Amino acid sequence: MTTDGHRSPCASDDPYALALRAGHGPVYLRLADGRRIAMPVHRWFAPPTVADESVLDRCVGPVLDVGCGPGRLCRALLRRGVFALGVDVTPRAAAHTVALGGIAVCRSVFDRLPAEGGWQTLLLIDGNIGIGGDPRALLRRCVQLTAPTGLLLVEADPEDVEEHGTARFEDAHGHKGPPFPWARLGAPALHRVAEDLALGVADQWVHGHRRFLVLGRRSPARRG
Template sequence: MTTDEDELYDADEDPYALALRSGRGPVYLRLVDGRRIRMPVHRWHEQPTVADKTVLERCIGPVLDVGCGPGRMCRALLSRGVFALGVDIAPRAVALTTAQGGLALRRSVFDRLPAERGWKTVLLIDGNIGIGGDPQGLLRRCGGLIAPTGCLVVEVELHDVEERYNARFENLQGQSGPFFPWARLGRRALNSIAADLALSVTDQWSSGDRCFATLAHQGSSFDCPDAGRR
């Protein structure tokens, strides 16, 4: 029997699609050194959490959500009257986002994107600072996407860490994909990379066990709101 779930999933998709299969049990990021990190897949498919809402409060449209997954943030922003577009390399992520009323493109953040240098907010949350395994290159690229007065909202690890490695997705049924480059950063490493790229850390905050920061071009008339101004 073919279900809607099966129609949205293609076994030949990028291994990231394994992490988008809601209800199929936990999905892990397996590192080449043997470590295993459980991915918060359940959060991707639910309504925005309290921590997510601290991010939403800081978003000025138009917003670009890099690595949008099933699109919970895009949909939440649209429901608030804030234009938001998701980008993701996984066809399933884009299909889920659009099927539930969001807007998304199947594209890498390193591909040509609409309105480059025109986005007021670019999101890199849910671990997406790790995309490509090169946080400096990723932040340089995202800095080139925002408007002169725009901001990046970045989620980092709660503890100080700076790791670059190869990893792959796997589940409890033994399914896995090929290795790909990934990275993890804490606040200290983010601050150092931002300074090298002439980006200013304009706000830092934690909510529960999650940690975030906003970055803007140095010398810009930065106008992303902080929580106290909302």
């Protein structure tokens, strides 16, 4: 997971940065309406789960992992012999990825990135469809980054939700980081956004409480 507004709001004492330093939570996403969502920091540092493996099995290289966090997915792909680059706006996340054997750059997805227009698979996992608070703008940018035959593998929120606003990271003691734009998108909303952007749903599946969709450009003959 990454934030991106489009720069990292995470100072060295931000709850998210501290959780990355420790390798565990608790750390929470506090939404503007007061709701608090626990972040699965333990999963970000653990080996890929069976649900993660279902994503990795669908990846064709080269792969760009947007909001890579500590890099569990891009590192797992490298171990499979699939080239993968992580990108994360939080310096500690990118540093963790590299230190643990992955490849990552510390940049916003909206910055200039390597091999633009050449990625065959782009990952938006762990809620990263919320990056920047505008899923349409994010998906447009991701389409720019992928090859004409490339695919976007997106994890949707398990709830049927479409929310846009601001959020903060918060620790167990209520210490909050700075606000940043964020969004939550369930599968029905993601279908609607994809349709608006002329993206087709090539695949979708559920594993436990997690939901995934594969999006790709629709051919001109199928549009309209």
